[in-house]
Amino acid sequence: MLAEIITIGDEILIGQIVDTNSAFISKELNKIGVQVYQLTSIQDDEAHILQALNDAEKRVDIVIVTGGLGPTKDDITKQTFCKYLEDTLVEDKAVLTHVKALYKKFTNHPLLPESLNQALVPSRATVLKNNFGSAPGMWMEKNETVFISLPGVPYEMKRLIESEVLPRIVDKFDCPFIYHRTLLTYGMGESEIVRIIHKWEDKLPKSIKLAYLPSLGRVRLRLSSKGKVKENVVRAVDKEMKVLHGLLNEIAIGYEEETAIVGRIAKLFIQKEKTLSLTESCTGGAITEQITSLAGISAFFRGSTVPYATDTKIDVLGVDEQLINEHTVVSKEVAEAMAVQSNKLFNTDYALSTTGIAGPTKGDAVDELGTVFIAIASPSGVFSEKFNFGEPRERVVAKATNKALELLLKEILKN
Amino acid sequence: MLAEIITIGDEILIGQIVDTNSAFISKELNKIGVQVYQLTSIQDDEAHILQALNDAEKRVDIVIVTGGLGPTKDDITKQTFCKYLEDTLVEDKAVLTHVKALYKKFTNHPLLPESLNQALVPSRATVLKNNFGSAPGMWMEKNETVFISLPGVPYEMKRLIESEVLPRIVDKFDCPFIYHRTLLTYGMGESEIVRIIHKWEDKLPKSIKLAYLPSLGRVRLRLSSKGKVKENVVRAVDKEMKVLHGLLNEIAIGYEEETAIVGRIAKLFIQKEKTLSLTESCTGGAITEQITSLAGISAFFRGSTVPYATDTKIDVLGVDEQLINEHTVVSKEVAEAMAVQSNKLFNTDYALSTTGIAGPTKGDAVDELGTVFIAIASPSGVFSEKFNFGEPRERVVAKATNKALELLLKEILKN
Numbered sequence: 017m018l019a020e021i022i023t024i025g026d027e028i029l030i031g032q033i034v035d036t037n038s039a040f041i042s043k044e045l046n047k048i049g050v051q052v053y054q055l056t057s058i059q060d061d062e063a064h065i066l067q068a069l070n071d072a073e074k075r076v077d078i079v080i081v082t083g084g085l086g087p088t089k090d091d092i093t094k095q096t097f098c099k100y101l102e103d104t105l106v107e108d109k110a111v112l113t114h115v116k117a118l119y120k121k122f123t124n125h126p127l128l129p130e131s132l133n134q135a136l137v138p139s140r141a142t143v144l145k146n147n148f149g150s151a152p153g154m155w156m157e158k159n160e161t162v163f164i165s166l167p168g169v170p171y172e173m174k175r176l177i178e179s180e181v182l183p184r185i186v187d188k189f190d191c192p193f194i195y196h197r198t199l200l201t202y203g204m205g206e207s208e209i210v211r212i213i214h215k216w217e218d219k220l221p222k223s224i225k226l227a228y229l230p231s232l233g234r235v236r237l238r239l240s241s242k243g244k245v246k247e248n249v250v251r252a253v254d255k256e257m258k259v260l261h262g263l264l265n266e267i268a269i270g271y272e273e274e275t276a277i278v279g280r281i282a283k284l285f286i287q288k289e290k291t292l293s294l295t296e297s298c299t300g301g302a303i304t305e306q307i308t309s310l311a312g313i314s315a316f317f318r319g320s321t322v323p324y325a326t327d328t329k330i331d332v333l334g335v336d337e338q339l340i341n342e343h344t345v346v347s348k349e350v351a352e353a354m355a356v357q358s359n360k361l362f363n364t365d366y367a368l369s370t371t372g373i374a375g376p377t378k379g380d381a382v383d384e385l386g387t388v389f390i391a392i393a394s395p396s397g398v399f400s401e402k403f404n405f406g407e408p409r410e411r412v413v414a415k416a417t418n419k420a421l422e423l424l425l426k427e428i429l430k431n
Numbered sequence: 432m433l434a435e436i437i438t439i440g441d442e443i444l445i446g447q448i449v450d451t452n453s454a455f456i457s458k459e460l461n462k463i464g465v466q467v468y469q470l471t472s473i474q475d476d477e478a479h480i481l482q483a484l485n486d487a488e489k490r491v492d493i494v495i496v497t498g499g500l501g502p503t504k505d506d507i508t509k510q511t512f513c514k515y516l517e518d519t520l521v522e523d524k525a526v527l528t529h530v531k532a533l534y535k536k537f538t539n540h541p542l543l544p545e546s547l548n549q550a551l552v553p554s555r556a557t558v559l560k561n562n563f564g565s566a567p568g569m570w571m572e573k574n575e576t577v578f579i580s581l582p583g584v585p586y587e588m589k590r591l592i593e594s595e596v597l598p599r600i601v602d603k604f605d606c607p608f609i610y611h612r613t614l615l616t617y618g619m620g621e622s623e624i625v626r627i628i629h630k631w632e633d634k635l636p637k638s639i640k641l642a643y644l645p646s647l648g649r650v651r652l653r654l655s656s657k658g659k660v661k662e663n664v665v666r667a668v669d670k671e672m673k674v675l676h677g678l679l680n681e682i683a684i685g686y687e688e689e690t691a692i693v694g695r696i697a698k699l700f701i702q703k704e705k706t707l708s709l710t711e712s713c714t715g716g717a718i719t720e721q722i723t724s725l726a727g728i729s730a731f732f733r734g735s736t737v738p739y740a741t742d743t744k745i746d747v748l749g750v751d752e753q754l755i756n757e758h759t760v761v762s763k764e765v766a767e768a769m770a771v772q773s774n775k776l777f778n779t780d781y782a783l784s785t786t787g788i789a790g791p792t793k794g795d796a797v798d799e800l801g802t803v804f805i806a807i808a809s810p811s812g813v814f815s816e817k818f819n820f821g822e823p824r825e826r827v828v829a830k831a832t833n834k835a836l837e838l839l840l841k842e843i844l845k846n
Contacts, residue, residue, distance in 0.1 A: 027644055029467045030611060031458030032653070036449050038472070043446030052444045053479075057453070057470035060642075064468075071486075087622050088643045089632065119622075130629075131622040169645065171826050196445060207502050207534075207546040214545075217504065227475075228503040229442055230584065238447070294737075300723025301716030304737050308715025311791050311824055313739075319747060320737040322709075322719050325777075328734040332776055361747055362740075376726050406563075409726055411586050 017191050018053040018076040019045050022068050024083040024093055025168060028057045037082050037173055044177055049191030049242070050078060060084055065096045073161045078185065083168030085151035087130040093165060094154075098138050101158055105136040108143055108152070115150045141165075144180035148172045153180055162188070193246040197257050198229075198238040198272035201264055202422060206230050209237070213263050224256055234418065236272060237264075269422060277421045278306050284428045285316035285366075292424075293362035294320040295333060295354045297345075298372035298388055302417045318362045323354070333357045344382050346371050351389035351400045359393050366394045368424055372405075374412045388416045392427050432606050433468040433491040434460050437483050439498040439508055440583060443472045452497050452588055459592055464606030464657070465493060475499055480511045488576045493600065498583030500566035502545040508580060509569075513553050516573055520551040523558055523567070530565045556580075559595035563587045568595055577603070608661040612672050613644075613653040613687035616679055617837060621645050624652070628678050639671055649833065651687060652679075684837060692836045693721050699843045700731035700781075707839075708777035709735040710748060710769045712760075713787035713803055717832045733777045738769070748772045759797050761786050766804035766815045774808050782808045783839055787820075789827045803831045807842050 021038045028035050035057060042052045053076050058064045065084075072079045084093030098105055112135035119127050134150040137143055144153030144166075151167040153176040164181055166173045185191070201209065206228050210217075217226055223243070229236040239257055243249040261268050270280065285292055294304050304320040307313060323329040326345050330337045334357045335350060343349040351371050358367035372388030373381045381387075386407055391400035401423065405415040436456050442448045450472060457467045468491050473479045480499075487494045499508030513520055527550035534542050549565040552558055559568030559581075566582040568591040579596055581588045600606070616624065621643050625632075632641055638658070644651040654672055658664040676683055685695065700707055709719050719735040722728060738744040741760050745752045749772045750765060758764040766786050773782035787803030788796045796802075801822055806815035816838065820830040 026640075026642055026655070027653070028454070029457055029470065030461050030655070031454040031456070031467075032611075032613070032644070033646075034449065034451050034454040035470075039443070039446040039449040041446070042444055046445050052446075053474070055444065055450075055470075055472035059468070086643060086645065088625055090640070090642045128622045128626050130625045171823065196447075198447070207543045210503055210545045211543050225441075225505070227441055227505045228501060229447070230501065231448075238442070240441070240445070296716075301711075301719030301735060301737070302723075304716030305720050308717075308737070308739065309825065309828075311789075318740040319743040320716060320735075320739075321747075322716070322723070322735040322737075324723065324732055324734040325729060328777055331778070332734060332736075362743055363746070374726075408586065410724065413724075 017050045017078070017189050019050050019078040019080060020054045020056065020072040020076045021052060022072060022079060022081045023055070023057045023168070024060060024065060024081060025057075026059050029059055037168065037170060040170070040174060041080055041082075041177060044182060045185075046194050046196070048182055048186050049194050050185060050189070051194065051242070060090055060092055062092060062096050062099070065093065066100055069100050069163070073158065077160065077189070078162045078164070080164045080166065080181070082166045082173055085165065085167045087133050087150070094136065094138070097141075097154070097156060097163065097165060101138060101140070101156055101163075103138040103140050106139045107135050108137045110145070111135040111137065111143060111152045114145070118150050144176055146172055146176055148175055155181075155184060192242045192244055193249050194240070194242040195246075195249045195253050196238055196240045197253055198236050199257065199261060199264065200234060200236055200269045200272055200277075201267040202234045202269055204235065204267045206235055209235055209264065213260065216259055216263060220256060221252065224253060269425070277425055278310055281421065281425050281428060282307070282310055282313055282316065284425075288428065288431070290365040290428065291316050291318050291363075293318050293358045293364040293367045295358040295367065295369045296320060296322050297324060297329070297354070297370055298374045299370045299413050299416050299420065300324065300374075302413050303368070303370070303420050306417065306421065318364050321358065321361070329354065333361065346373055346381055346383050346387060346389060348389055348391075348400050348402065351391035352393070352398045355391040355393035355400075356398055366392065366424070366428065368392050368420055370416055370420060372412065372416065375407050375409045386412050388412065390416065390420050390423055392423060394427055394431060396431060432465045432493070432604050434465050434493040434495060435469045435471060435487040435491045436467060437487060437494060437496045438470070438472045438583070439475060439480060439496060440472075441474050444474055452583065452585060455585070455589060456495055456497075456592060459597060460600075461609050461611070463597055463601050464609050465600060465604070466609065466657070475505050475507055477507060477511050477514070480508065481515055484515050484578070488573065492575065492604070493577045493579070495579045495581065495596070497581045497588055500580065500582045502548050502565070509551065509553070512569070512571065512578065512580060516553060516555070516571055516578075518553040518555050521554045522550050523552045525560070526550040526552065526558060526567045529560070533565050559591055561587055561591055563590055570596075570599060607657045607659055608664050609655070609657040610661075610664045610668050611653055611655045612668055613651050614672065614676060614679065615649060615651055615684045615687055615692075616682040617649045617684055619650065619682045621650055624650055624679065628675065631674055631678060635671060636667065639668060684840070692840055693725055696836065696840050696843060697722070697725055697728055697731065699840075703843065703846070705780040705843065706731050706733050706778075708733050708773045708779040708782045710773040710782065710784045711735060711737050712739060712744070712769070712785055713789045714785045714828050714831050714835065715739065715789075717828050718783070718785070718835050721832065721836065733779050736773065736776070744769065748776065761788055761796055761798050761802055761804060763804055763806075763815050763817065766806035767808070767813045770806040770808035770815075771813055780810055781839070781843065783835055785831055785835060787827065787831060790822050790824045801827050803827065805831065805835050805838055807838060809842055809846060811846055
């Protein structure tokens, strides 16, 4: 069962927005056993859309198209589908009622002709109700291929995928089971990992695929397989993963779960009934943002400071001014003092701090560009580690954030 | 001059990562007058790569391929290019020296055969030196089409695009000038905007394209055009933009610049010699992260608190406990008190605060899910606005962040 995702919109092709819809849809399709064969992004242009639909029909069983469903002139997806499927647009009464209700709720103006266009759908399409916007989703078929058209607005698309699209695909197709499992490692490069695991890799069954995913100081190793019987697929992959984990025991930090590393940290803090605060200088709130992106964290997370200016480290956080004068603001001593003070200020068990030189210039700092100290203060004391994350600025922040979360996970696991 | 970007890697097609490379490359190509005609993401599979290269060669002048250049077995881009171009891999001495030096710097192990593979390139390829990693970029030609192969690691790819790829394209091709200008508006939906501008839109010259980009409570309106003579293109677009801005004067908040809204805020604060602090409850550091993503902000940004737990709003920030008991933590009064206290704590001129119910559940809150108060305290006093950003959680945080930055921009513009 193969699928292709086509995203329509000039804004993607000129780099004005990053296409996050395709990754979401791919992940969801994978979960129900549909393999995504290709992603394609094209312009709001009739000839190009027709060509892309035609190419996709030859390649795959399911074509999901997002975008181009707005009420304005630059949106032409619906009309183009009509041309492709030799169909005509008709007014859908249920959609019309929905559009009118939405319009009444959100504006004071009389309903406009452009908005009425939102109620037009190809006559043979099945309407997928969009509760979060005015553009309906549509399910259409031609020969053996299913075409699904969805709005490009991420939260509207997501709800439609979950509540309308996936159940219908499961219903119509007999999908195999697809299984991925990803081991997270850190501290060793791809080539070195190969050296350790190549003998095992050579003997992997053909049905299991290994991928190396290096990213910001971590290498993730993914095993993938698919088959008709879920239990067999899971057993085969888990068995090989156990061997792989054993070979890389020293650098493995766990598996990539749905919720990733912050989810594991949250779970452990709640389980152990410990509390956490953060004080982020060079990471500027990036770690806090990752933690607060999870729901339910108020059970353990009490808050953060971002003492960006040096004197706020003294005034707001209470770091000793003399310590800063003696060791500079980017130092082991200041990082550790920041963590200790954060525990005091927020009345927490654990505190994590970052201080470093994110760049692009090092200002009057003594250390090299990219130097970052990460400290953790906990019931068992305080420690810090020094890193150099190079440049540019966004890489330093991203690597420091990853590393900080890793250190925090290790620490809360230990105690 | 048309280009296609092909990203190779199973991790994209299973939704494990979001492809941000394509947006970056598209934006950079646009700047030098190359129009991106299509983006394609495919698997690490020889037949599929060959097919995609073949299709792209028919469509465009320049094909940029990212990914699949690692030293491990799952990476096959280089070999597949050789097959496509009927070439063979040969060792490049300069790359070999570079790989050896990198290896020596970052590991203690002897050089591995897998790492030596990184020095192999197609014999007719021009090597594009990658200073930030071991996989070289490659510039290849077949018939009239240029093929460029780059590593998938974003910061390696970015540097190669900037320092090696763009200058060579400008050198080889006679590119037209492409110009986009985007007006930011807020507070009105697409259909209502159409009502105001449709007469103007109908009379737009054919050479200028209008796009509506709705996103999280804002609609962006983009005018695009291209031509041989830069001055003419800019003049024609700017003239129409002036008319459009006039028509939408009440909802226009400015133009989308390279640096976006945070860049404008930073510039104004520095210009006016004012300082800023933030205190983010429901946005959990997201606003701080946007501001600290810019370099040079220590000139005006002093720091933030994220007083997530209610009692940290009292203990850390100094909000009056009785105020919270009287009005609840998600209220106009508490939002305004938070902003006022933040100015005191950080000794700043301006402070912005957020407090709200991001969800997924409303806990014991009185207000509806999605309710957010944003307050700003400044030399001219303190004010707040109440919003409902609906759900889910990530949408509430993203919309609140956008809105907070808008309010801050308006406020600093005013004073």
